[in-house]
Amino acid sequence: MEFKYLVVETDEEGIALLRLNRPEAKNALNLELIAELGDAADMLARDEKVRAVIVTGGEGDFAAGGDIKEMSGKYAPDMLVAYGADLSGFEKIERIPKPVIAAVNGYALGGGTELALVCDMIVASETAVFGMPEITLGIIPGAGGTQRLPRLIGPNRAKEFIFSGSFYDVEACREMGLVNKVVPAADLLEEAKKLARRCIRNGAVALACAKACVNEGLNTDLYSGLAYERKCFSLLFSTEDQKEGMAAFKEKRKAEFKGR
Ligand code: DAK
Numbered sequence: 531m532e533f534k535y536l537v538v539e540t541d542e543e544g545i546a547l548l549r550l551n552r553p554e555a556k557n558a559l560n561l562e563l564i565a566e567l568g569d570a571a572d573m574l575a576r577d578e579k580v581r582a583v584i585v586t587g588g589e590g591d592f593a594a595g596g597d598i599k600e601m602s603g604k605y606a607p608d609m610l611v612a613y614g615a616d617l618s619g620f621e622k623i624e625r626i627p628k629p630v631i632a633a634v635n636g637y638a639l640g641g642g643t644e645l646a647l648v649c650d651m652i653v654a655s656e657t658a659v660f661g662m663p664e665i666t667l668g669i670i671p672g673a674g675g676t677q678r679l680p681r682l683i684g685p686n687r688a689k690e691f692i693f694s695g696s697f698y699d700v701e702a703c704r705e706m707g708l709v710n711k712v713v714p715a716a717d718l719l720e721e722a723k724k725l726a727r728r729c730i731r732n733g734a735v736a737l738a739c740a741k742a743c744v745n746e747g748l749n750t751d752l753y754s755g756l757a758y759e760r761k762c763f764s765l766l767f768s769t770e771d772q773k774e775g776m777a778a779f780k781e782k783r784k785a786e787f788k789g790r
């Protein structure tokens with residue numbers, strides 16, 4: 531699949547790199563780029579060779595947010611139709627049934643922080659800067675920031691983040707629980723890959739179920755979440771990977787998972 535603003539490559543380990551590539555605008559997320567994210571997410575979700583995904587801006591900025599120049603002249607009806615209909619790029623990334631890691635360098639602002647939030651884990655370089663400056667533009671976060679950020683770091687810290695529109699360095703973000711790991715910029719992609727490898731040595735079906743349980747559970751009450759988890763837990767006993775994992779334990783050897 532050809533993209534205008536993305537570069538997608540999968541290595542021999544099955545780790546796909548989804549790199550935003552609009553450096554002249556600090557990877558600002560225009561409608562076309564957001565739609566491409568959705569198409570890339572569909573493709574990576576379906577591709578059986580892909581076992582984990584790293585979303586990154588590469589050595590440049592992660593993303594400086596939604597495209598302010600594209601949005602500036604619009605009125606509510608335009609936004610309801612164009613942007614309202616197209617949260618899909620973000621949500622499709624969130625729903626890829628495989629581990630998805632954001633590897634963040636430079637600015638991750640507004641929609642950039644929101645894009646990192648639809649990933650399962652965030653590895654950030656020492657120079658990364660996060661923030662939701664939408665309020666300084668007279669708007670609010672519109673791609674999940676007011677919903678996903680408080681679920682991750684708690685409502686009071688999220689309100690400070692959103693109400694102030696301030697920029698935060700990685701140390702502050704680590705303290706508030708926004709990022710999983712802070713690494714030197716030169717090691718960013720390798721560290722993200724290491725984390726991906728630690729996940730994909732496990733079975734793909736169990737990983738997909740674990741991700742679904744956490745994400746579904748965050749959207750529902752405890753007892754519905756527990757019921758969902760119990761069903762997934764039980765269903766995993768119909769997989770070859772469960773038989774292999776438990777046999778390997780008994781035989782004191784390393785499991786060879788097939789994702790079946
Ligand atoms: N939009 C458009 N262009 C941007 C941009 C942005 N968000 N950020 C940077 N650029 C462009 C700059 O205009 C400049 O272009 P030229 O002037 O060279 O043509 C180029 O990138 C380089 O930027 P700067 O010259 O400004 O570079 P600096 O190093 O001086 O500053 C900065 C970097 C990142 C601090 C600064 O550019 C900045 O403050 N950018 C805006 C950050 C921001 O306010 N972000 C929030 C945007 S609102 C939704 C989807 C998405 C969203 C909402 C809904 N749906 C699907 C429903 C998201 C909304 C937002 O994020």
